[in-house]
Amino acid sequence: HNGTIFLDEINEMPMSMQTKLLRVLQEKEIVKIGDDRVIPINVRIISASNENLIQLVKKGKFREDLYYRLCVLQLKIPTLRQRADDIKDISECIIKKKNTELNKLIKGLTPELVNRLEKMEWNGNVRELSNLIERMMVLCENNYYYLDEDILDESLFEDIAAEGKSNKNSIRDMEIQAIYDTLQKTGGNKKEAARL
Numbered sequence: 001h002n003g004t005i006f007l008d009e010i011n012e013m014p015m016s017m018q019t020k021l022l023r024v025l026q027e028k029e030i031v032k033i034g035d036d037r038v039i040p041i042n043v044r045i046i047s048a049s050n051e052n053l054i055q056l057v058k059k060g061k062f063r064e065d066l067y068y069r070l071c072v073l074q075l076k077i078p079t080l081r082q083r084a085d086d087i088k089d090i091s092e093c094i095i096k097k098k099n100t101e102l103n104k105l106i107k108g109l110t111p112e113l114v115n116r117l118e119k120m121e122w123n124g125n126v127r128e129l130s131n132l133i134e135r136m137m138v139l140c141e142n143n144y145y146y147l148d149e150d151i152l153d154e155s156l157f158e159d160i161a162a163e164g165k166s167n168k169n170s171i172r173d174m175e176i177q178a179i180y181d182t183l184q185k186t187g188g189n190k191k192e193a194a195r196l
Contacts, residue, residue, distance in 0.1 A: 081122045087114065095109075113149050132152075
């Protein structure tokens with residue numbers, strides 16, 4: 001109440017939930033599960049979608065009335081590959097956050113690494129970048145102060161970084177190959193492979 005709710009990937013919301021959300025937005029009231037008392041609410045809704053909601057409305061997969069209720073103000077955020085200049089700043093923000101979680105002292109990225117990251121396609125946008133930064137931080141020794149190209153090459157994404165391309169098939173193929181390689185190193189010991 002009197003706050004903001006962020007609904008990520010609202011395009012994935014089932015129709016039955018869309019109906020309930022629409023009612024909440026129109027009536028500005030809720031009923032708690034297991035209760036029969038109506039509670040008035042005042043909330044701001046921010047929603048995000050990774051698909052075109054108008055197209056989903058046309059296909060009958062998203063309620064048109066909910067779309068218009070949510071679409072008071074629309075912000076289009078460009079993909080990460082369309083704003084490659086932001087990669088350094090976003091990466092440094094991720095590093096600051098992950099330093100605490102991973103107990104590391106990483107200060108940033110080398111200019112060479114930034115250059116390579118800026119050439120990647122980033123189909124997974126910031127989530128993919130965050131995952132890669134975290135993976136590099138986990139792989140680096142504690143005496144590393146800057147992430148560099150060597151750490152990138154040690155990560156599972158070395159083929160993608162070298163080619164400057166990224167697609168779901170190559171990532172999946174690399175994951176499968178990494179699993180097979182690890183199982184081979186451990187002589188088929190699944191527990192040890194999982195630990196590695």
